[in-house]
Amino acid sequence: MSLHLSRFGSLAAMAVVGGLVLSGCAGTAEPDTAASEPAGSSDAFPVTFEHMYGETVIEEAPERVATWGWGATDAVLALGVVPVAIPSSEYGGGDNLITPWVEDALADLGAEDPILLDNSAFELSVEELLAADPDVLVASYSGLTQEEYDAVTGAGIPVIAPEEALWATPWRDVITDTGRALGLETQADDLLADLDQQIADAAAENPEFEGTTIAYADDDVDTFYLYLPADPRVEILEDLGFVSAPAVTELDSGESTFYTTVSSENLDQVVADVMFTQAEAQADLDAFLESDRGQLIPAVAAGAVAPIVGEENVAAVSPTALTLPWLLPEMVKQLAAATAVAQG
Structure with missing residues:
Protein backbone atom coordinates (compact mmCIF):
# COMPACT_ATOMS: atom_id res chain seq x y z
CA MET A 1 0.00 0.00 0.00
CA SER A 2 2.97 2.34 0.34
CA LEU A 3 6.63 2.60 -0.46
CA HIS A 4 8.18 0.53 2.30
CA LEU A 5 11.65 1.90 1.50
CA SER A 6 10.64 5.53 1.73
CA ARG A 7 11.79 8.76 3.32
CA PHE A 8 11.54 7.77 6.94
CA GLY A 9 12.74 4.84 9.04
CA SER A 10 11.99 2.23 6.36
CA LEU A 11 14.61 3.63 4.01
CA ALA A 12 17.44 2.49 6.27
CA ALA A 13 17.78 -0.75 4.40
CA MET A 14 18.62 1.15 1.23
CA ALA A 15 20.61 3.92 2.86
CA VAL A 16 23.23 1.64 4.35
CA VAL A 17 24.25 0.29 0.96
CA GLY A 18 24.86 3.71 -0.55
CA GLY A 19 28.39 4.75 -1.51
CA LEU A 20 29.97 8.18 -1.63
CA VAL A 21 28.78 10.51 -4.40
CA GLU A 185 19.78 23.91 23.99
CA THR A 186 17.20 25.64 26.19
CA GLN A 187 14.99 26.39 23.19
CA ALA A 188 15.26 22.75 22.09
CA ASP A 189 14.21 21.58 25.54
CA ASP A 190 11.22 23.93 25.42
CA LEU A 191 10.30 22.71 21.94
CA LEU A 192 10.45 19.09 23.02
CA ALA A 193 8.40 19.82 26.14
CA ASP A 194 5.73 21.40 23.95
CA LEU A 195 5.64 18.39 21.60
CA ASP A 196 5.45 15.98 24.52
CA GLN A 197 2.60 18.03 25.98
CA GLN A 198 0.69 17.76 22.69
CA ILE A 199 1.01 13.97 22.89
CA ALA A 200 0.06 13.91 26.57
CA ASP A 201 -2.99 16.09 25.90
CA ALA A 202 -4.12 13.78 23.10
CA ALA A 203 -3.70 10.76 25.38
CA ALA A 204 -5.63 12.45 28.20
CA GLU A 205 -8.48 13.31 25.82
CA ASN A 206 -8.66 9.66 24.74
CA PRO A 207 -8.31 7.53 27.89
CA GLU A 208 -9.65 4.54 25.96
CA PHE A 209 -6.24 4.28 24.25
CA GLU A 210 -4.63 3.21 27.54
CA GLY A 211 -3.77 -0.48 27.46
CA THR A 212 -5.34 -1.12 24.04
CA THR A 213 -3.10 -3.42 22.02
CA ILE A 214 -2.01 -2.22 18.61
CA ALA A 215 -0.08 -3.47 15.61
CA TYR A 216 1.40 -1.06 13.07
CA ALA A 217 1.43 -2.79 9.71
CA ASP A 218 1.98 -2.03 6.03
CA ASP A 219 1.08 -4.20 3.04
CA ASP A 220 3.42 -3.41 0.18
CA VAL A 221 3.35 -5.36 -3.10
CA ASP A 222 2.33 -8.62 -1.41
CA THR A 223 4.87 -8.21 1.39
CA PHE A 224 3.39 -7.59 4.81
CA TYR A 225 5.51 -5.49 7.14
CA LEU A 226 4.99 -5.32 10.87
CA TYR A 227 6.78 -2.49 12.67
CA LEU A 228 8.51 -3.20 15.96
CA PRO A 229 8.53 -1.18 19.21
CA ALA A 230 11.97 0.23 18.30
CA ASP A 231 10.44 2.14 15.38
CA PRO A 232 9.82 5.80 16.33
CA ARG A 233 6.35 5.64 14.76
CA VAL A 234 5.41 2.82 17.12
CA GLU A 235 6.89 4.83 19.98
CA ILE A 236 4.36 7.61 19.32
CA LEU A 237 1.50 5.10 19.44
CA GLU A 238 2.78 3.84 22.79
CA ASP A 239 3.15 7.41 24.05
CA LEU A 240 -0.56 7.85 23.32
CA GLY A 241 -1.31 4.94 25.64
CA PHE A 242 -1.42 1.98 23.26
CA VAL A 243 0.52 -1.19 23.96
CA SER A 244 2.35 -3.06 21.23
CA ALA A 245 0.54 -6.36 20.83
CA PRO A 246 2.56 -9.37 22.04
CA ALA A 247 2.11 -10.87 18.57
CA VAL A 248 4.37 -8.16 17.15
CA THR A 249 7.45 -9.34 19.00
CA GLU A 250 6.42 -12.99 18.80
CA LEU A 251 6.45 -12.76 14.99
CA ASP A 252 9.76 -10.88 14.87
CA SER A 253 12.19 -12.84 12.69
CA GLY A 254 15.15 -10.66 13.61
CA GLU A 255 15.62 -9.42 10.05
CA SER A 256 15.67 -5.75 11.08
CA THR A 257 15.80 -3.60 14.18
CA PHE A 258 12.55 -1.80 13.34
CA TYR A 259 10.39 -4.15 11.26
CA THR A 260 9.67 -7.76 10.46
CA THR A 261 7.86 -9.38 7.56
CA VAL A 262 4.97 -11.80 7.97
CA SER A 263 4.00 -14.43 5.41
CA SER A 264 0.41 -14.63 4.18
CA GLU A 265 -0.24 -17.92 5.96
CA ASN A 266 0.65 -16.29 9.30
CA LEU A 267 -1.45 -13.15 9.00
CA ASP A 268 -4.06 -14.64 11.30
CA GLN A 269 -1.41 -14.50 14.03
CA VAL A 270 -1.26 -10.68 13.86
CA VAL A 271 -3.58 -10.43 16.86
CA ALA A 272 -4.19 -6.91 18.20
CA ASP A 273 -7.18 -4.85 19.28
CA VAL A 274 -6.38 -2.19 16.66
CA MET A 275 -4.33 -2.19 13.47
CA PHE A 276 -2.66 1.07 12.46
CA THR A 277 -1.72 1.16 8.79
CA GLN A 278 -0.90 3.44 5.88
CA ALA A 279 -1.60 3.72 2.17
CA GLU A 280 -0.74 6.17 -0.58
CA ALA A 281 -4.28 5.99 -1.99
CA GLN A 282 -7.68 5.02 -0.61
CA ALA A 283 -8.11 2.49 -3.42
CA ASP A 284 -4.95 0.67 -2.33
CA LEU A 285 -6.14 0.60 1.27
CA ASP A 286 -9.58 -0.70 0.34
CA ALA A 287 -8.12 -3.40 -1.91
CA PHE A 288 -6.04 -4.82 0.93
CA LEU A 289 -8.66 -4.54 3.65
CA GLU A 290 -11.23 -6.29 1.47
CA SER A 291 -8.85 -8.99 0.22
CA ASP A 292 -8.90 -12.55 1.51
CA ARG A 293 -5.42 -12.14 2.97
CA GLY A 294 -6.32 -8.87 4.65
CA GLN A 295 -9.39 -10.43 6.24
CA LEU A 296 -7.14 -13.00 7.92
CA ILE A 297 -6.01 -10.28 10.34
CA PRO A 298 -8.45 -10.19 13.29
CA ALA A 299 -8.52 -6.38 13.61
CA VAL A 300 -9.17 -6.00 9.89
CA ALA A 301 -12.01 -8.53 9.99
CA ALA A 302 -13.48 -6.61 12.93
CA GLY A 303 -13.12 -3.24 11.21
CA ALA A 304 -10.80 -1.89 13.92
CA VAL A 305 -8.35 -0.26 11.50
CA ALA A 306 -6.83 3.21 11.83
CA PRO A 307 -5.50 4.23 8.40
CA ILE A 308 -3.31 7.13 7.33
CA VAL A 309 -3.86 7.80 3.63
CA GLY A 310 -1.89 9.95 1.17
CA GLU A 311 1.82 10.14 0.38
CA GLU A 312 2.41 13.31 2.40
CA ASN A 313 0.58 11.88 5.40
CA VAL A 314 2.42 8.56 5.20
CA ALA A 315 5.74 10.43 5.19
CA ALA A 316 4.61 12.53 8.16
CA VAL A 317 3.90 9.50 10.37
CA SER A 318 7.59 9.41 11.25
CA PRO A 319 7.82 11.96 14.10
CA THR A 320 9.87 15.11 13.87
CA ALA A 321 9.65 18.59 15.35
CA LEU A 322 7.33 19.59 12.48
CA THR A 323 5.51 16.42 11.42
CA LEU A 324 4.14 15.57 14.83
CA PRO A 325 1.92 18.66 15.21
CA TRP A 326 1.13 18.50 11.47
CA LEU A 327 -0.31 14.95 11.56
CA LEU A 328 -1.17 14.21 15.21
CA PRO A 329 -4.80 15.41 15.02
CA GLU A 330 -5.54 13.11 12.04
CA MET A 331 -3.75 10.19 13.68
CA VAL A 332 -5.74 10.61 16.88
CA LYS A 333 -9.01 10.89 14.95
CA GLN A 334 -8.38 7.61 13.11
CA LEU A 335 -7.13 5.83 16.23
CA ALA A 336 -10.17 6.92 18.23
CA ALA A 337 -12.54 5.58 15.59
CA ALA A 338 -10.73 2.23 15.39
CA THR A 339 -10.57 1.90 19.19
CA ALA A 340 -14.31 2.54 19.44
CA VAL A 341 -14.91 -0.36 17.06
CA ALA A 342 -12.49 -2.61 18.95
CA GLN A 343 -14.11 -1.89 22.29
CA GLY A 344 -17.63 -2.29 20.96
Missing part, protein backbone atom coordinates in the same frame (compact mmCIF):
# COMPACT_ATOMS: atom_id res chain seq x y z
CA LEU A 22 31.21 13.22 -5.37
CA SER A 23 29.28 14.57 -8.33
CA GLY A 24 25.58 15.25 -8.80
CA CYS A 25 23.08 17.09 -10.90
CA ALA A 26 21.05 18.81 -8.17
CA GLY A 27 21.79 21.55 -5.67
CA THR A 28 24.20 23.46 -7.90
CA ALA A 29 23.06 26.89 -6.74
CA GLU A 30 25.76 29.23 -5.53
CA PRO A 31 25.84 29.68 -1.76
CA ASP A 32 24.67 32.93 -0.25
CA THR A 33 27.83 34.94 0.37
CA ALA A 34 26.22 37.07 3.05
CA ALA A 35 26.86 35.27 6.33
CA SER A 36 23.97 35.22 8.75
CA GLU A 37 24.29 35.85 12.43
CA PRO A 38 24.71 32.73 14.57
CA ALA A 39 21.41 31.75 16.13
CA GLY A 40 22.73 30.46 19.44
CA SER A 41 24.68 31.84 22.33
CA SER A 42 28.46 31.84 22.00
CA ASP A 43 28.61 30.87 25.69
CA ALA A 44 27.41 27.35 24.77
CA PHE A 45 30.60 26.59 22.84
CA PRO A 46 32.69 24.59 22.39
CA VAL A 47 30.30 21.62 22.47
CA THR A 48 31.25 17.97 22.01
CA PHE A 49 29.22 15.14 20.47
CA GLU A 50 29.94 11.43 20.81
CA HIS A 51 28.65 9.36 17.89
CA MET A 52 29.15 6.14 15.94
CA TYR A 53 32.15 7.53 14.05
CA GLY A 54 33.92 9.05 17.03
CA GLU A 55 33.74 12.57 18.40
CA THR A 56 32.82 15.95 16.96
CA VAL A 57 33.66 19.29 18.53
CA ILE A 58 31.90 22.46 17.40
CA GLU A 59 34.10 25.34 18.47
CA GLU A 60 31.70 28.23 17.90
CA ALA A 61 28.08 28.92 17.05
CA PRO A 62 27.47 27.97 13.39
CA GLU A 63 26.09 30.54 10.99
CA ARG A 64 25.43 28.27 8.00
CA VAL A 65 23.70 25.00 8.87
CA ALA A 66 23.22 22.06 6.50
CA THR A 67 21.09 19.00 7.25
CA TRP A 68 20.96 15.39 6.06
CA GLY A 69 18.66 12.48 6.79
CA TRP A 70 15.23 12.76 8.40
CA GLY A 71 14.15 15.18 11.10
CA ALA A 72 17.21 17.44 11.26
CA THR A 73 15.78 19.94 8.77
CA ASP A 74 12.57 20.08 10.79
CA ALA A 75 14.42 20.56 14.07
CA VAL A 76 16.55 23.39 12.67
CA LEU A 77 13.50 25.20 11.29
CA ALA A 78 11.44 24.64 14.45
CA LEU A 79 14.23 26.37 16.37
CA GLY A 80 13.90 29.40 14.09
CA VAL A 81 17.01 28.81 11.98
CA VAL A 82 16.96 28.62 8.17
CA PRO A 83 19.36 25.95 6.85
CA VAL A 84 21.47 26.67 3.80
CA ALA A 85 21.10 23.14 2.43
CA ILE A 86 18.66 20.30 3.06
CA PRO A 87 18.04 16.85 1.54
CA SER A 88 15.48 16.60 -1.24
CA SER A 89 12.27 14.78 -0.32
CA GLU A 90 11.37 12.53 -3.22
CA TYR A 91 8.71 10.87 -1.07
CA GLY A 92 6.12 13.30 0.25
CA GLY A 93 7.85 16.36 -1.18
CA GLY A 94 5.70 17.06 -4.22
CA ASP A 95 7.01 18.68 -7.39
CA ASN A 96 9.52 20.90 -5.57
CA LEU A 97 10.85 17.99 -3.45
CA ILE A 98 10.14 19.88 -0.20
CA THR A 99 7.59 18.51 2.26
CA PRO A 100 4.58 20.74 3.03
CA TRP A 101 5.48 21.17 6.70
CA VAL A 102 8.97 22.37 5.74
CA GLU A 103 7.40 24.71 3.17
CA ASP A 104 5.15 26.10 5.88
CA ALA A 105 8.07 26.63 8.26
CA LEU A 106 10.13 28.38 5.59
CA ALA A 107 7.19 30.65 4.80
CA ASP A 108 6.68 31.44 8.48
CA LEU A 109 10.33 32.47 8.69
CA GLY A 110 10.09 34.53 5.48
CA ALA A 111 12.87 32.45 3.95
CA GLU A 112 13.66 31.29 0.44
CA ASP A 113 14.06 27.59 -0.31
CA PRO A 114 17.47 26.26 0.73
CA ILE A 115 19.79 24.44 -1.66
CA LEU A 116 18.51 20.91 -2.19
CA LEU A 117 21.00 18.06 -1.75
CA ASP A 118 20.03 15.24 -4.12
CA ASN A 119 18.63 12.43 -1.98
CA SER A 120 17.14 10.33 -4.77
CA ALA A 121 19.72 7.54 -4.28
CA PHE A 122 20.02 8.04 -0.49
CA GLU A 123 23.66 9.04 -0.98
CA LEU A 124 25.22 12.33 0.11
CA SER A 125 26.83 14.35 -2.67
CA VAL A 126 29.77 15.92 -0.89
CA GLU A 127 30.31 18.22 -3.87
CA GLU A 128 26.80 19.65 -3.51
CA LEU A 129 27.22 20.02 0.23
CA LEU A 130 30.51 21.89 -0.06
CA ALA A 131 28.96 24.23 -2.65
CA ALA A 132 26.55 25.38 0.05
CA ASP A 133 29.51 26.40 2.25
CA PRO A 134 28.08 25.16 5.58
CA ASP A 135 29.64 25.57 9.01
CA VAL A 136 28.12 22.31 10.27
CA LEU A 137 26.23 19.27 8.96
CA VAL A 138 23.48 17.94 11.24
CA ALA A 139 22.84 14.29 10.31
CA SER A 140 21.76 12.70 13.59
CA TYR A 141 19.11 10.43 12.05
CA SER A 142 20.49 9.40 8.69
CA GLY A 143 22.28 6.79 6.65
CA LEU A 144 25.52 8.79 6.60
CA THR A 145 28.33 6.36 5.81
CA GLN A 146 31.85 6.34 7.22
CA GLU A 147 33.16 7.35 3.80
CA GLU A 148 30.77 10.28 3.58
CA TYR A 149 31.59 11.34 7.14
CA ASP A 150 35.33 11.23 6.43
CA ALA A 151 34.93 13.27 3.24
CA VAL A 152 32.88 16.01 4.93
CA THR A 153 35.03 16.27 8.05
CA GLY A 154 38.13 16.10 5.87
CA ALA A 155 36.88 19.28 4.21
CA GLY A 156 36.80 20.95 7.62
CA ILE A 157 33.06 20.73 8.29
CA PRO A 158 32.04 19.29 11.68
CA VAL A 159 29.35 16.61 11.43
CA ILE A 160 26.72 15.51 13.94
CA ALA A 161 26.53 11.83 12.95
CA PRO A 162 24.09 9.14 14.18
CA GLU A 163 24.61 8.31 17.82
CA GLU A 164 25.01 4.53 17.73
CA ALA A 165 23.77 3.17 14.40
CA LEU A 166 22.38 4.37 11.08
CA TRP A 167 18.72 5.39 11.23
CA ALA A 168 18.55 4.63 14.93
CA THR A 169 18.78 7.95 16.79
CA PRO A 170 15.54 8.59 18.73
CA TRP A 171 13.50 11.44 17.30
CA ARG A 172 13.67 13.38 20.54
CA ASP A 173 17.48 13.14 20.51
CA VAL A 174 17.51 14.64 17.01
CA ILE A 175 15.88 17.74 18.46
CA THR A 176 18.16 17.98 21.49
CA ASP A 177 21.29 17.28 19.42
CA THR A 178 20.28 20.00 16.98
CA GLY A 179 19.70 22.45 19.81
CA ARG A 180 23.13 21.75 21.28
CA ALA A 181 24.79 22.09 17.87
CA LEU A 182 23.21 25.50 17.32
CA GLY A 183 23.72 26.81 20.84
CA LEU A 184 19.95 26.66 21.39
